[in-house]
Amino acid sequence: MNPNYLDFEQPIAELEAKIEELRLVGDDTEINITDELAKLLGKSRSLTESIFSNLSAWQISQLSRHPKRPYTLDYLNLMFDDFEEIHGDRHFSDDAAIVGGIARLEGRPVMVIGHQKGREVKEKVRRNFGMPRPEGYRKALRLMEMAERFHLPVLTFIDTPGAYPGIDAEERGQSEAIAFNLAKMSQLKTPIISTVVGEGGSGGALAIGVCDQLTMLQYSTYSVISPEGCASILWKSAERAPDAAKAMGITSGRLHELGLVDKVVPEPLGGAHRNPEALAMDLKKALIESLAHLDVLSIDELLDRRYKRLMSYGLTSE
Amino acid sequence: MSNWLDKIIPSLVRSENKRASVPEGLWKKCPKCEAVLYLPELEKNLNVCTKCEHHMRLAARQRLETFLDKGSFTELAAEVEPVDRLKFRDTKKYKDRLTAAQKATGEKDALVAMRGKLKSMPVVAVAFDFRFMGGSMGAVVGERFVRAVNVSLKEKIPLICFSASGGARMQEALISLMQMAKTSAALEKMRQAGIPYISVLTDPVYGGVSASLAMLGDLNIAEPKALVGFAGPRVIEQTVREKLPEGFQRAEFLLEHGQVDMIVSRLEMRDRLYSMLSMFMHRFAEPVSDVKPTVDADVVAVTEPKRAGEQQASTVEQGAAANS
Numbered sequence: 001m002n003p004n005y006l007d008f009e010q011p012i013a014e015l016e017a018k019i020e021e022l023r024l025v026g027d028d029t030e031i032n033i034t035d036e037l038a039k040l041l042g043k044s045r046s047l048t049e050s051i052f053s054n055l056s057a058w059q060i061s062q063l064s065r066h067p068k069r070p071y072t073l074d075y076l077n078l079m080f081d082d083f084e085e086i087h088g089d090r091h092f093s094d095d096a097a098i099v100g101g102i103a104r105l106e107g108r109p110v111m112v113i114g115h116q117k118g119r120e121v122k123e124k125v126r127r128n129f130g131m132p133r134p135e136g137y138r139k140a141l142r143l144m145e146m147a148e149r150f151h152l153p154v155l156t157f158i159d160t161p162g163a164y165p166g167i168d169a170e171e172r173g174q175s176e177a178i179a180f181n182l183a184k185m186s187q188l189k190t191p192i193i194s195t196v197v198g199e200g201g202s203g204g205a206l207a208i209g210v211c212d213q214l215t216m217l218q219y220s221t222y223s224v225i226s227p228e229g230c231a232s233i234l235w236k237s238a239e240r241a242p243d244a245a246k247a248m249g250i251t252s253g254r255l256h257e258l259g260l261v262d263k264v265v266p267e268p269l270g271g272a273h274r275n276p277e278a279l280a281m282d283l284k285k286a287l288i289e290s291l292a293h294l295d296v297l298s299i300d301e302l303l304d305r306r307y308k309r310l311m312s313y314g315l316t317s318e
Numbered sequence: 319m320s321n322w323l324d325k326i327i328p329s330l331v332r333s334e335n336k337r338a339s340v341p342e343g344l345w346k347k348c349p350k351c352e353a354v355l356y357l358p359e360l361e362k363n364l365n366v367c368t369k370c371e372h373h374m375r376l377a378a379r380q381r382l383e384t385f386l387d388k389g390s391f392t393e394l395a396a397e398v399e400p401v402d403r404l405k406f407r408d409t410k411k412y413k414d415r416l417t418a419a420q421k422a423t424g425e426k427d428a429l430v431a432m433r434g435k436l437k438s439m440p441v442v443a444v445a446f447d448f449r450f451m452g453g454s455m456g457a458v459v460g461e462r463f464v465r466a467v468n469v470s471l472k473e474k475i476p477l478i479c480f481s482a483s484g485g486a487r488m489q490e491a492l493i494s495l496m497q498m499a500k501t502s503a504a505l506e507k508m509r510q511a512g513i514p515y516i517s518v519l520t521d522p523v524y525g526g527v528s529a530s531l532a533m534l535g536d537l538n539i540a541e542p543k544a545l546v547g548f549a550g551p552r553v554i555e556q557t558v559r560e561k562l563p564e565g566f567q568r569a570e571f572l573l574e575h576g577q578v579d580m581i582v583s584r585l586e587m588r589d590r591l592y593s594m595l596s597m598f599m600h601r602f603a604e605p606v607s608d609v610k611p612t613v614d615a616d617v618v619a620v621t622e623p624k625r626a627g628e629q630q631a632s633t634v635e636q637g638a639a640a641n642s
Contacts, residue, residue, distance in 0.1 A: 165549030186503030313496035314457025
């Protein structure tokens with residue numbers, strides 16, 4: 001099995017391997033394989049299209065955690081200029097599971113904050129698999145308050161399995177750190193735009209996700225608990241995760257239908273990791289649009305609108 | 319002598335028989351010290367074991383009705399009822415789970431809100447019912463909580479929340495997650511308005527409830543031995559693969575780590591909360607301890623100094639100013 005492909009992508013992987021082989025052969029011999037190659041490439045494309053046109057919630061959940069998927073620092077690289085990372089919560093330590101700092105988006109200064117996962121084993125551990133501890137959330141809030149002081153909009157990138165469930169995190173007040181961010185973000189006097197770029201894992205995601213505009217990438221997910229967690233509680237078996245993923249409606253499409261998400265940015269064929277550059281350009285455009293939308297509001301209007309949005313969550317006719 | 323014994327023995331036997339025929343529901347074993355407790359007495363003692371002071375769980379309505387002054391309370395936001403927007407179904411339908419929980423508890427959802435009086439001071443109090451789907455927070459809990467906050471804000475009276483919850487309600491998926499943001503945002507308005515909010519953490523408080531409204535009190539107060547945390551102990555154990563420290567996530571552990579302000583016994587809750595709230599609200603201390611409110615309880619009170627930035631004295635009641 002090719003580890004760069006998920007299990008449901010294996011037919012594509014096999015075809016791609018064949019194409020690669022043919023290319024190598026073509027380099028060595030005089031035989032003209034251009035036609036054959038073009039045929040196979042076309043086949044690969046239509047196979048990918050057909051597999052991706054009908055993904056289940058569980059498959060999307062796997063895509064959202066794809067090891068090759070772009071992370072916050074990749075987007076910072078691709079979309080922003082002059083990024084200066086700002087470290088630490090000024091109390092305890094610097095949590096590498098959340099990164100943040102000032103940068104320019106198309107020339108405009110902004111504050112960027114996001115979860116960060118690691119790529120290689122060592123880096124994964126250092127980033128704690130993108131699971132922040134309280135000091136991570138406190139760093140994030142410190143940066144948001146800095147943004148408020150200097151009238152910089154806040155752009156957050158959400159990609160976490162959840163807040164870290166560890167002894168030290170509990171001792172230092174994981175719950176309080178999350179709760180305090182939720183409260184403070186609701187009244188932060190500057191626009192906040194959040195984008196779910198990978199896994200939107202519960203309170204650990206929301207703690208940097210209270211916003212004026214919520215965007216999701218097509219194959220990202222956002223949920224109150226992981227499909228595995230939900231399945232092991234309600235179905236008493238983590239293997240029922242595909243059922244849980246479906247029941248919870250964790251995909252961008254479903255959440256957009258429910259009115260919980262404002263905007264969905266489509267991903268390249270095969271997912272964000274197949275063409276990060278193209279996706280970054282689309283996302284950048286979407287973010288600039290969202291900012292322009294919020295720019296016309298005064299701070300009072302902005303806060304009023306944000307509060308009303310928050311209060312509308314879950315409202316039903318009585 | 320034998321005469322006296324003869325008289326007494328049959329009556330003892332009779333009472334033994336009587337006891338045997340008493341329905342089982344009248345007795346409860348304390349899970350901590352295993353003493354067999356007489357239910358009416360246990361209830362009178364607010365479900366605190368009369369032998370070892372172990373705090374057992376308390377239903378939301380019972381909590382509020384015993385916390386607030388007798389006859390002083392009216393329910394708030396009772397009209398908000400659950401709707402299954404996602405048509406969620408696991409091994410059972412969410413709708414059926416709701417119906418079962420409603421039948422078992424007599425409540426429509428896991429939060430009960432009331433406006434009432436605490437030693438004649440007007441307050442809003444809300445309580446989670448752990449029996450109702452583990453006290454989980456969905457749209458109804460969030461909305462009822464916010465409406466309770468709004469009454470506090472409008473009338474400038476303190477809010478007290480007794481939480482007991484496993485966290486966000488999975489069956490409402492992202493809608494339940496958003497209740498964390500919703501309730502926290504409402505509480506931020508309380509903070510800006512300078513109206514006290516006391517969060518009382520009762521066994522147990524976890525997940526989305528602990529990571530939102532329950533940890534945002536001006537005072538976070540825990541009941542003795544209450545389990546409070548973000549992640550459950552089993553999840554943590556599986557993640558870190560080491561044994562959890564003694565007393566991990568108990569109220570006493572939280573106090574030691576600076577996560578709660580104090581631990582207060584349920585039997586002293588009324589006295590202590592009144593005492594602290596009366597200071598925040600600049601009311602006079604109540605001269606006597608927790609006596610049942612008398613007829614003129616309504617006219618205790620209020621020549622309170624105005625607090626900074628406030629337009630009116632906050633809680634002048636009709637016919638008040640008795641002790642000026």
